[in-house]
Amino acid sequence: MSTRMSPDPAVSTAEPAPRVAIVMGSDSDWPTMRAAHEALAEFGIGAEVDVVSAHRMPEDMVEFGRSADRRGLRVIIAGAGGAAHLPGMLAALTPLPVIGVPVPLKHLDGMDSLLSIVQMPAGVPVATVSIGGARNAGLLAARILGAADDAEGVRLREKMVQFQGELRDMAYAKGA
Numbered sequence: 001m002s003t004r005m006s007p008d009p010a011v012s013t014a015e016p017a018p019r020v021a022i023v024m025g026s027d028s029d030w031p032t033m034r035a036a037h038e039a040l041a042e043f044g045i046g047a048e049v050d051v052v053s054a055h056r057m058p059e060d061m062v063e064f065g066r067s068a069d070r071r072g073l074r075v076i077i078a079g080a081g082g083a084a085h086l087p088g089m090l091a092a093l094t095p096l097p098v099i100g101v102p103v104p105l106k107h108l109d110g111m112d113s114l115l116s117i118v119q120m121p122a123g124v125p126v127a128t129v130s131i132g133g134a135r136n137a138g139l140l141a142a143r144i145l146g147a148a149d150d151a152e153g154v155r156l157r158e159k160m161v162q163f164q165g166e167l168r169d170m171a172y173a174k175g176a
């Protein structure tokens, strides 16, 4: 595998076989992408984190995409900036759901990243969140895992309902 990231120890969760991968085109994307890791950690979901560049390590990207399912991953969160081909290429390589995070760079305010990720051809879906919206990517991954009809799915749905209640309280608190 390619370069290994070192997730922030404060949010790192040790799980033997993570079901979510957070990958990005460069370690310079981590300040944006770490919000996905933090959101997953809030739901007790471990994630592997790695740099897999579509343009600078294409063979690694193909290997990652082809092996993700058999390695036990169930959701891939992929972030990239500029000509952001990583999420779409991974969606072409794996049957797993791919959530794309447009990473804003200094030019074009992330519009280039957004359009590169969101304008996928029919048949190759990428669930694209907002520019810099890595937190929502993590929460969406939690919802996808929470759709399962097993004990973990029930746990995640209950946790999500609790979280939604907290959001409601926060909306009221802003006017207090």
Ligand code: RP5
Residues within 6 Å of the ligand: 024, 025, 026, 027, 028, 029, 053, 055, 079, 080, 081, 082, 103, 105
């Ligand atoms: C993209 O190029 C990466 O996803 C990153 O957002 C951008 C810049 O990468 P660096 O030059 O900072 O490595 O592929």
